[in-house]
Amino acid sequence: MSKLEDVRSVDPAALAMLAVADREGYETVWDRLKQQQPQCRMGQTGVCCRICSMGPCRINPSGKKPDRGVCGADADTIVARNLIRMIAAGASSHSDHGRKPAILLREIAAGHNADYGIKDPEKLLAVAARLGIAVEGLSLLEVAGEVAEVSLECFGKQDGEPIRFLQRYMPARRQERFQRLETEIAASTGRRPGFLPRSIDREPVDVLHRTTFGTDHDPLSLLIQGVRCALADGWGGSMIATELQDVLFGTPRAKAAQANLGVIDADYVNILVHGHEPIFSEKLIDCSLGEEMQAVAREHGAKGVKVIGMCCTVNEVLMRKGVAVAGNHLHQELAVMTGAIEAVVVDVQCILPSMVNLTRCFHTRFITTSDQAMFPGAIHIQYDEQNARRVSEEVVRTAIAAFSDRNPAKVSIPQEVMEARVGYGVEELSRHLGGDLHPLAVALADGTIRGIVGIVGCNNPKITQDYLHVGLARELIREGVLVVGTGCSAIAVAKAGLMGLEVADQAAAGLRDFCRRHNLPPVLHMGSCVDCSRLLVLFSDLAERLDLDVSELPVVGSAPEWTTEKALTIGTYFAASGVPVHLGHMPPIAGSSTVTRILTEDLRGLLGGYFFVEGELLPATAAILAVLDERRARFLSKE
Ligand code: XCC
Numbered sequence: 001m002s003k004l005e006d007v008r009s010v011d012p013a014a015l016a017m018l019a020v021a022d023r024e025g026y027e028t029v030w031d032r033l034k035q036q037q038p039q040c041r042m043g044q045t046g047v048c049c050r051i052c053s054m055g056p057c058r059i060n061p062s063g064k065k066p067d068r069g070v071c072g073a074d075a076d077t078i079v080a081r082n083l084i085r086m087i088a089a090g091a092s093s094h095s096d097h098g099r100k101p102a103i104l105l106r107e108i109a110a111g112h113n114a115d116y117g118i119k120d121p122e123k124l125l126a127v128a129a130r131l132g133i134a135v136e137g138l139s140l141l142e143v144a145g146e147v148a149e150v151s152l153e154c155f156g157k158q159d160g161e162p163i164r165f166l167q168r169y170m171p172a173r174r175q176e177r178f179q180r181l182e183t184e185i186a187a188s189t190g191r192r193p194g195f196l197p198r199s200i201d202r203e204p205v206d207v208l209h210r211t212t213f214g215t216d217h218d219p220l221s222l223l224i225q226g227v228r229c230a231l232a233d234g235w236g237g238s239m240i241a242t243e244l245q246d247v248l249f250g251t252p253r254a255k256a257a258q259a260n261l262g263v264i265d266a267d268y269v270n271i272l273v274h275g276h277e278p279i280f281s282e283k284l285i286d287c288s289l290g291e292e293m294q295a296v297a298r299e300h301g302a303k304g305v306k307v308i309g310m311c312c313t314v315n316e317v318l319m320r321k322g323v324a325v326a327g328n329h330l331h332q333e334l335a336v337m338t339g340a341i342e343a344v345v346v347d348v349q350c351i352l353p354s355m356v357n358l359t360r361c362f363h364t365r366f367i368t369t370s371d372q373a374m375f376p377g378a379i380h381i382q383y384d385e386q387n388a389r390r391v392s393e394e395v396v397r398t399a400i401a402a403f404s405d406r407n408p409a410k411v412s413i414p415q416e417v418m419e420a421r422v423g424y425g426v427e428e429l430s431r432h433l434g435g436d437l438h439p440l441a442v443a444l445a446d447g448t449i450r451g452i453v454g455i456v457g458c459n460n461p462k463i464t465q466d467y468l469h470v471g472l473a474r475e476l477i478r479e480g481v482l483v484v485g486t487g488c489s490a491i492a493v494a495k496a497g498l499m500g501l502e503v504a505d506q507a508a509a510g511l512r513d514f515c516r517r518h519n520l521p522p523v524l525h526m527g528s529c530v531d532c533s534r535l536l537v538l539f540s541d542l543a544e545r546l547d548l549d550v551s552e553l554p555v556v557g558s559a560p561e562w563t564t565e566k567a568l569t570i571g572t573y574f575a576a577s578g579v580p581v582h583l584g585h586m587p588p589i590a591g592s593s594t595v596t597r598i599l600t601e602d603l604r605g606l607l608g609g610y611f612f613v614e615g616e617l618l619p620a621t622a623a624i625l626a627v628l629d630e631r632r633a634r635f636l637s638k639e
């Protein structure tokens, strides 16, 4: 990493739009990265502290003075504090997202919302069963009410017991491992750390509390709380988001979809949804595709209205509705530059603030819908679950009205568009396998499939866009590894044409035959970033079938082009759940050898998962394969 690449993207559609940007002088994220060079070394290594006003302080990374902040904090403390604050921010964003479907479900159950309903009663009953809710004699709405209550209780309860979602979703032997570890640490140090989250809202608060001035200074103690906070995300906030969104909007089923900027159709009013939460976009899509709005669009001279999307909002509606994907994180500015987007409609997270100015170069309306994500200069049309229809219509009409302002001379849409098969949550995967995951467990055990790698996370302009996502997916299936993807990574792979059934031809023989037999692509789209919880469910189910702990399973998680705090939180809950995690570049921890050692070495003995960093494609592939093979060898020798 670290060196700025000349090549900004491997995606031909991106390169075409970047040529337009260079020619027309539109500023992009890559230009601003250049302007930021050289970036601060203190920040990169995590040794800068601004927690109190005796600072800001920074530690000299080369070991010379200053080796302490004004208060006396050393690099270990500062780095650990900064890291777990990042984890807390990531966990908070996923979990705050998860809260919304839980509240919506409660409203529906109470008869207070008629705009939404329960799309998937079967999933509702499955979640209720999993949570241990007795459903006999209850109506569907009563069951929904119970599930909503249990979910909301996970956010706000005040006792010290682990949250119910974790208790009921995490394999018992994993939970016991955490309890054993707590006892061991207590016996050897006299202190009682807690690994298992007590409430989803409490753990990030605990992080902020203990990292405030003059509180917790022990890097191990800080990192353990970071783990607890991350687990509250993976097995709490994100799990609830995934499960309840399935209940509300339907559990994903396999379907065909299209990906890349070529999905933009110049004849239509194009609405680009962007962000993370599907509650609004679900309604917006229904409204846009309805006959009434299509007719209005035709009156304005368009052939109709088309909804496309970016990042995780589109992953949600792609999985459930087959909505076309315009691109991932680094495509957002490029999509506007096609000159054929009437409205960018955003909810929360991963939306570049540069979009406001850029859309002003075009007729494009930039519409914010969440009071949590305001952008100066944007059109704000506040979303509200109680008025879903009215707000959706207002947004669609605003987009249609922009169509006549479009300047045809500025329209240039790359041709690239790829066909993909998407929609493989654990339920759909099981269906393809004949009802449950048994065939996959067998294939893992007998080596037909060498391992499973979850490639997830963002784009980052420091890395050639999609290079590692696509490269790793391609290399790994060739080596017989089943790839599951979420987030911007899954979009990268779809854009590269690696998500079709025919891609099995590129896979190693065992994987190829397995995919053909079960009619599966060798790279499975598992959804949005909160759907990394689906990977936890997948790995847990497989481990239990093989009578293993997740830490013995030949699986790896990879966020090769990670950007956000959320990605670090996901990596942390994967690692804490027993999954080794590959990152394509270093998190800001290098300034502390202690923190680095704990996360890359000690964690392995403690919890089975750990981090490793490798930014080059082939060495990263080799490192991932080595982890898978080592785990295979260990569990084979166990039998
Ligand atoms: Fe954001 Fe989820 Fe990252 Fe993409 S992958 S840049 S977090 S949209 Ni989560």
Ligand code: SF4
Residues within 6 Å of the ligand: 049, 050, 051, 052, 053, 054, 055, 056, 057, 068, 069, 070, 071, 072, 073, 078, 213, 214
């Ligand atoms: Fe400096 Fe300590 Fe204050 Fe941080 S908490 S800014 S290290 S004095």
